[in-house]
Amino acid sequence: MDNSDVANLLTFGKTQKLLFVLCGGGWSIAMGIVATISILINELHQEWDLSYSILSLLPIFNMIGIFIGSNFWGILSDKYGRMIAFKRGLLICCIATTISIFSINFYMLAVLFLFIGFGLAASLSVDGAVFLEYSPPDKAHLLTGMSIVCAFGAFYANGCAWVFTLMNLPMMWRFLLGVNAFLNFLVVLPRFWVKETPLFLASKGRYVEMDELMQNLNKDYKKTYLSNGSSSSILKSEESENNIVKTDTKSMKMINLSLLEQIKCLFRKPLKKLTFLYLSIWFFTAFTFSGVGAYMPEILRQAGQGGSANVDIYRSMFIQSLSAVPAVIVATYLVKSCLGRKWTQSLALLMASILIYSFLIPNYAGLLICSTVYYFFINLMYPVQYAITPETFPIQVRNTAVGLCNCINNIASIIGPLSAALLLQESKNLAFSLAFFSFSLVVAAGCAAFVIETKNFDSNSFELDIK
Helix, strand or coil: CCHHHHHHHCCCCHHHHHHHHHHHHHHHHHHHHHHHHHHHHHHHHHHCCCCHHHHCHHHHHHHHHHHHHHHHHHHHHHHHCHHHHHHHHHHHHHHHHHHHCCCCCHHHHHHHHHHHHHHHHHHHHHHHHHHHHHCCHHHCCHHHHCHHHHCHHHHHHHHHHHHHHHCCCCCHHHHHHHHHHHHHHHHHHHHHHCCCCHHHHHHCCCHHHHHHHHHHHCCCHHHHHHCCCHHHHHHHHHHHCCCCCCCCHHHHHHHCCCHHHHHHHHCCCCCHHHHHHHHHHHHHHHHHHHHHHHCHHHHHHHCCCCCCCHHHHHHHHHHHHCCHHHHHHHHHHHCCCCCHHHHHHHHHHHHHHHHHHHHHCCCHHHHHHHHHHHHHHHHHHHHHHHHHHHHHCCCCCHHHHHHHHHHHHHHHHHHHHHHHHHHHHHHCCHHHHHHHHHHHHHHHHHHHCCCCCCCCCCHHHCCCCCC
């Protein structure tokens, strides 16, 4: 029984619906933290009188944490299972976020965001894989739709900032961190009742555990497979061979890939080209998203939007975040259309590269409308990116690949805010800054045009080069 056989036996039931919320919730927390960082930068710039160069340490430390965590959790989960990262990562994030509420200075806050990023990396690395490996193939497109839960992250961060500012709460950023910690706790708690994914168990030859799990997930599983002896013969083989599956030498190598070998497989044929393409896509999209997002309050202020008070800024950011829901709905439809995953992502990036210049519009209403459309395409692109990446790579190296993509994503997310801080603080030339970030999206769109279309594609058909 291979991974395709196991996947075809899965049904979309209560467990999958719960994972839709939990995995989307993990992404939502990550999105909320990103939005919170831009608000913290704006608040602390005024409250603690810190320069943007110093404040850029906040997203940088967060991304360093994600950089370290992406490698750690991605490789670990491919070797020992998804649940290690799925359960423990957000718990670390929750604890660090709770402590950050009581930060006594900026440097304490920055260090805590290192741990927040480390925990978030687990969710970013494995949540998509967990949902995919629990879902039947005909429901794989829902991984894109799962981002509708993720979109809630931008809502609650920007919405709470707006409301807290209207309420004139002192040090409102501490209350915002409290909201993040509370929602994080709600998402992480139910995860401790989730079992290891059936496809991972099958890929490692752990058929006894897989069989028990499949019987809980699919009531017809026992009747279909135990009755014809195929599954029972696997069980007998496991018991007699001490959980070692009788298979050929190459299959055994696939099951027992070392951590280094997992990485090497990504840079050999047939995955080499795809690995470089996805690393490029993740780098250039993150460079723009983090650079523009981290300093959105200042960008809006320099653009001369309607009112320079924080309440006006946060209202504008909240309106922009409203584009996420329709974007995800449209993305879920487009990935099943003739455009597929590949062209939906590429065209969305191209449109965003044009609409980013909307921040130069002198009229506030026009600026707000066009910048909201810009975020529509950004929010349309990211769900597709999070779906097509794990769909492209075979299960044996899937989380390692996603982990590396998150790793390069975080390098870009370190460079992006720092570049934005220097451009906005030194040059005061918004047009030049936007051109810089627009070009980055154009490059990403070009790379996205050369990846494999994963609609109706079985990534496990790749023959990995194992030496």
